Amino acid sequence: MTDVYSFQPLMVRRPYRIEYIHSYGEVSQFFLGLKEQKLYASRCPRCGATWLPPRRDCGKCGAKCNWFEAPTEGKIHTYSVLHFAGEAFLNDLPFVLVYVEFPGIDTVFLSRLVGVKPEDIVIGMPVKARFKRLVEWNANDVYFVPA
Amino acid sequence: MRRVCVISGGITKFAKANPELTQEAMCKDAFDRALADAGLELKDIDSSICTYFSDHFNGQLLFDSLTQDYLGLCPKPSMRIEGGGATGGLGIRAGYMNVASGLSDVCLVYGFEKMSEVSTAKGNEFIALASDTDFDFPVGGFYSGYYATMAQRHMHEFGTTAEQFARIAVKNYDNAFYNPYAQKHERLTVQDVLNAPMIATPITRPMVCVMSDGAACVILASEEKAKQITRRLVYITGLGCGTDTMRLGDRPRGDVILLPGEEPEKYAYLKGRWPGVASFRGGREAARQAYLQAGITDPLHQIDFAEVHDAYASSELQTYEDMGFCKYGDGGKFVESGLPYLDGELPVNPSGGLIACGHPVGATGIMQGVFALWQLQETIQDHMKSDRLQVKDARRGLIHSHAGTGTYITVHILERGW
Ligand SMILES: [Zn+2]
Numbered sequence: 001m002t003d004v005y006s007f008q009p010l011m012v013r014r015p016y017r018i019e020y021i022h023s024y025g026e027v028s029q030f031f032l033g034l035k036e037q038k039l040y041a042s043r044c045p046r047c048g049a050t051w052l053p054p055r056r057d058c059g060k061c062g063a064k065c066n067w068f069e070a071p072t073e074g075k076i077h078t079y080s081v082l083h084f085a086g087e088a089f090l091n092d093l094p095f096v097l098v099y100v101e102f103p104g105i106d107t108v109f110l111s112r113l114v115g116v117k118p119e120d121i122v123i124g125m126p127v128k129a130r131f132k133r134l135v136e137w138n139a140n141d142v143y144f145v146p147a
Numbered sequence: 148m149r150r151v152c153v154i155s156g157g158i159t160k161f162a163k164a165n166p167e168l169t170q171e172a173m174c175k176d177a178f179d180r181a182l183a184d185a186g187l188e189l190k191d192i193d194s195s196i197c198t199y200f201s202d203h204f205n206g207q208l209l210f211d212s213l214t215q216d217y218l219g220l221c222p223k224p225s226m227r228i229e230g231g232g233a234t235g236g237l238g239i240r241a242g243y244m245n246v247a248s249g250l251s252d253v254c255l256v257y258g259f260e261k262m263s264e265v266s267t268a269k270g271n272e273f274i275a276l277a278s279d280t281d282f283d284f285p286v287g288g289f290y291s292g293y294y295a296t297m298a299q300r301h302m303h304e305f306g307t308t309a310e311q312f313a314r315i316a317v318k319n320y321d322n323a324f325y326n327p328y329a330q331k332h333e334r335l336t337v338q339d340v341l342n343a344p345m346i347a348t349p350i351t352r353p354m355v356c357v358m359s360d361g362a363a364c365v366i367l368a369s370e371e372k373a374k375q376i377t378r379r380l381v382y383i384t385g386l387g388c389g390t391d392t393m394r395l396g397d398r399p400r401g402d403v404i405l406l407p408g409e410e411p412e413k414y415a416y417l418k419g420r421w422p423g424v425a426s427f428r429g430g431r432e433a434a435r436q437a438y439l440q441a442g443i444t445d446p447l448h449q450i451d452f453a454e455v456h457d458a459y460a461s462s463e464l465q466t467y468e469d470m471g472f473c474k475y476g477d478g479g480k481f482v483e484s485g486l487p488y489l490d491g492e493l494p495v496n497p498s499g500g501l502i503a504c505g506h507p508v509g510a511t512g513i514m515q516g517v518f519a520l521w522q523l524q525e526t527i528q529d530h531m532k533s534d535r536l537q538v539k540d541a542r543r544g545l546i547h548s549h550a551g552t553g554t555y556i557t558v559h560i561l562e563r564g565w
Contacts, residue, residue: 009166016206024281051397053282059397078303078424080295081348086272086288097292097347099300099396099424108396108424110286118348123303138285 026056029067034141037131041070041105050106072129073147074102074109081118094118100127100144115145148247151383152373153561154366156517157181161330161361161505164263170199170210171217173362174259178218181255181364185376192366193251194224198238198258199509200231203273205264214257224251231277232458234258235363235512236548236557242367243383243559252372256516257364260507270358274508277551279394291355291459293395293552295347298461301425302349305476307464309349313340314482315460316354316502322489323499325535328514330359330505340460354460359505363513365520378565379524384543385441385560389432395424395552404431406471408444417475427462427553430469434558437545438471441560446471447486447493450560451541452522454515456549457500466547467495470558489536497522497536512548512557519544523563 003013024031030053033040042051042065044058051059052070077099085093096118099108113127126147135141157180159165159173168176182188195218197211207213211227230237235258242256262270275288287293301307317337323329335353343351373380392398403414403421414421422428434446443449453470457463464478472493473481481487487495498504498518501511521527522544527537541563548557 006166011166014206027281053279053394053397059392060399078296078300080292080299080350081345082287082289082292082295083345083347084271084289084291085268086275087266087268088272089288090268097287097296099296106399107394110283110394110396112286123299139282140285 027054030054031137031141034131035135039070039072039129039142040067042066043068050104052102052105052107052109070105071102074100074127076113076121076123076125076127077101077108078123079113079121096121098127098144112140112143113145114143149249150370151243151246152368152370152564153381153383153516153520154368154373154376155181155185155187156363156365156520157184158328158363158514158517159361160328161359161507163330163357163359165261165360166263170205170259170261170362171214173261173360174214174257174364175218177362177364178255178257181366185366187366187376189219191253192220192223192255193253194245195220195255195257196238196241196245197225197227198229198234198256198513199260200229200234201273201508203276204260204262204270214259220255230555231550232456232508233512233548233550233555233557234509235514236546236559237388237555238513239365239516239559240386240388240557243386246367246369253366253368255364255366256513257362258509258513259362260509261360262358262507263360267358283394289347290551291350292347294459294462295350297395297424297465297552298349298459300423301461301465304425305479307479309341310337311479311482312349312354312460312464313337315457315463316340318482318488319457319496319500319502320353322497322536323503325531325533326499326504327531329499329503330357331503350459350461354502356458356501356506359507361505361507361510363510363517365513365516380564381520381523382562382564383559384562385437385443385558387433387436387558389429389556391427391429391553393554398422398424398428403475404428404435406435406446407438409471414475421475426465426475427469427549427556429553429556430466430547430549433556434470437558437560441562443560447473449543450493450545451543452494452497452538453545453547454498454519455495455500455547456511457496457502458506458549460502462549463495463500470545470547494538497538512546515546515548516559519546519561523561
């Protein structure tokens with residue numbers, strides 16, 4: 001039965017749902033690594049660039065990268081306390097996004113910060129990774145807490 | 148390459164919801180206004196570029212064929228261009244290519260988005276799907292959150308304040324008050340903006356653009372053709388396009404890209420730190436290309452007004468710096484100085500920008516082209532029934548279109564040739 005929302009103009013509800021069999025492809029090891037409580041990053045043997053999230057192919061020079069284990073302690077590079085979000089995350093509100101900088105890693109890593117009052121968060125604050133025991137095989141299997 | 152002119156533009160009034168019309172009918176309304184304004188007929192159009200952002204908003208794929216058909220343009224050549232928030236700006240770039248190359252004499256560039264068919268939260272989710280869905284979307288899932296982290300870092304590095312962001316929002320609302328095409332006609336104080344509900348610290352609701360239903364178009368023509376159509380010639384004299392990494396966290400920390408006329412010493416204080424997450428490298432690169440082509444070495448004084456992509460008040464402030472209107476780090480002082488206000492040295496977003504006009508994604512970058520054209524033709528009075536927003540003696544304008552955290556950015560320089 002079509003659910004009519006309005007007759008003038010005629011507006012009807014049209015649901016749409018799809019399931020993807022999604023592949024993490026060449027970066028699968030990163031997500032598998034989260035279950036081992038490890039952050040797998042990649043390093044370019046040619047130009048030395050380091051990537052977290054990892055890349056098979058260096059984004060600077062194009063060479064094939066090698067895997068290595070990144071440190072799990074870093075510092076807050078920047079953050080925001082979210083009071084609104086996309087539909088999929090409304091139930092999580094409010095939550096804190098952080099970009100974490102790690103020693104020896106060129107990129108900064110997006111994650112969530114928990115266990116700290118919003119007013120106590122400062123840029124430069126030391127944080128460490130925590131890993132979910134019951135993994136969901138996505139980027140939220142790792143999050144950060146104050147170190 | 149041939150010289151290219153913008154000869155006319157059309158736009159619908161942007162609205163939170165326009166259920167009375169389909170997208171194709173909104174495009175037709177904008178198109179008819181542009182045709183009438185230039186005294187052209189359908190047969191005068193040689194080709195088209197269609198721009199819209201997301202198939203998700205309406206569940207209609209190949210919408211470009213639906214609109215091409217509805218506008219009566221079949222079987223003429225057409226192409227859809229998509230690049231997130233920069234979709235409209237990229238469309239103008241594609242239209243320019245059509246005409247400059249000689250493939251077409253007259254090209255219609257039209258864009259639309261109808262965002263009202265899903266809830267605001269769902270719309271935000273769709274927009275966030277334009278971030279890396281393996282690493283960024285599952286964690287944040289919200290573009291305002293990403294931009295807020297950039298704003299926070301800018302504040303940390305340069306001492307920028309939330310009040311400075313609020314001033315930009317107030318300025319844009321004030322301008323839009325006189326723009327009948329704008330979605331929002333409100334007046335706010337800096338305190339109102341700061342006290343409004345927080346979206347993502349430090350960004351409050353009025354500092355964020357709104358979802359919108361709307362369509363806009365510009366008609367581009369070769370110089371030869373344009374001269375037969377209008378006396379009020381407006382040329383595209385500079386084009387730039389820059390890009391950056393999909394993930395904000397992957398942005399490098401290196402040295403500032405220099406604009407024509409700048410010396411490396413100017414940015415010695417940023418050596419090895421730029422752009423990081425505080426600035427938009429793609430915007431800087433787009434400005435560099437466009438300024439080089441247009442011969443601009445002193446943007447603050449050589450550009451008379453700018454329509455920039457203020458999806459967030461914070462990103463407008465960051466854009467002042469990327470465009471070289473002021474030095475990196477001085478964006479906050481720039482707004483406090485009054486320079487980007489309507490009566491300032493370089494009015495920015497005299498139309499009200501995305502914050503107040505709305506952001507029907509595929510139409511936005513083209514909307515900027517329409518407003519810039521009217522400024523340079525000195526026809527703001529005709530189109531807006533008031534000359535309040537007419538920048539006096541406007542000879543050269545800049546339009547800036549920008550996609551998610553700066554992944555695609557276009558800059559066009561438009562100049563009066565009459
Ligand atoms: Zn490399």
